[in-house]
Amino acid sequence: MDLRIGPWQIDIISGGEFMHDGGVLYGIVPKTIWEKFQPADSLNRVHLAMHCVLARSDEHVMLIDTGHGDKLSPLDRxxxxxxxxxxxxxALASRGLSPTDVTAVILSHLHWDHCGGATSRDGKDVVPTFPNATYYVNQREWEDATSGDVNVSGGYVEEDIQPLAKSGQLALVNHLDEIAPGIQVLHTGGHTRGHQAVLIKSAKRGLVFMGDIAPTTAxxxxxxxxxxxxxLPQTRKAKDELFAYAADNGHWIVWNHDRQTPISQVNRHPKRDYVIGSRDC
Known part of the structure; x- marks a missing residue:
């Protein structure tokens, strides 16, 4: 893929692949319907990607999400x-980059498959993977993840996130905050209360990283x-707003868990709201 948006060179890179329960991924949709789009294995699991975005300009090397990282035990892996x-x-090394080159990391939310790579093991310690980067997390997301309230914090792993605060590299952001020229976070809520999408803007065609508001093209x-x-109502509302914005402006959508279609456009449709558009960057 060769995609440039304004001053940014964009690459979709892998943060890993994993198997996930199909019923969890598709919620209320019956298996007899969703398995037509993605067959499950004998354990009812489907094969998913963890796509991350690498955005480079003359001054910045930025990541959106970090995949699973290296901390999981052999049993968990x-x-x-x-x-x-x-x-x-x-993926970074193949582009001549090391973790020290990364200047900013935007995390859509703090579940392990999106932020596990934000920290890594250094001997007995867990430290930020990218020592020269500022990590941007939605303020509500951070508050929920560190609240100790099992109703909202049960999906977070402490060693994925606490080293970011201890190192002084954490920056809490809110809706419409600009991280760098042309890159903005959009607080969506829905999947988690502090979930955020990321918009890379351009005078012509931009990009929307949806996170888990719409994890696959399905x-x-x-x-x-x-x-x-x-x-759920907020997820559906945010999804419709982001799809409408992308369709009306010709923006790219990143489907962060879709192995077959990591990026595409979306088009309005008279009968089905939206359909997948061009996949050719």
């Missing part, structure tokens, strides 16, 4: 069906949401 090694680090359908979503 087997349970999640993770591929060997640390794909995000390899989730272009209004009612298809994950069973993890804390606020």
């Amino acid at each position: 087997k349970s999640h069906g993770l591929m060997p090694g640390w794909p995000l680090r390899d 989730h272009i359908r209004r009612m298809w949401c994950t069973s993890y979503d804390l606020d």
Whole structure:
């Protein structure tokens, strides 16, 4: 893929792949319907990606999400069906980059498959993977993740996030905050109360990183949401608003868990709200 948006060179890179329960991914949608789009294995699991965005300009090297990282135990790696090694680090190395080159990391939310790579092991310690980066997290997301309230904090892993605060590299952001020229966070809520999408703007065609508001192209359908979503009506509202914005402006959508279609446009449709548009960057 060769995609440039304003001053930014954009690459979709792998933060890993994993196996996930299909019923969790597709929520209320019956298996007899969703398995036509993505067949499950004998354990009812479907094969998913963890796409991250690498955005480079003359002054910045930025990541959106970080995949699973290197901290999971062998048992957890087997349970999640993770591929060997640390794909995000390899993807950076293949482009001549090391973790020290990254200047900013935007996290859509703090679930392990999106922020596990934000920290890594250094001997017995867990430290930020990117020592020269500022990590941007939605303020509500951070408050929920560190609240100790099991109703909202049960999906977070302490060692994925606490080292960010201890190192002084954490920056809490809110709706419409600009991280760098042309890059803005959009507080969506829905999947988690502090979930945020990321917009890379341009005078012509931009890009929207949806996070888990729409993890795969199958989730272009209004009612298809994950069973993890804390606020289903808000997920559907945010999804419709972001799709409308992308369709009306010709923006790209990143489908962060879709192995076959990591990026595409979306178009309005008279009968089905939205359909997948061009996949050719």
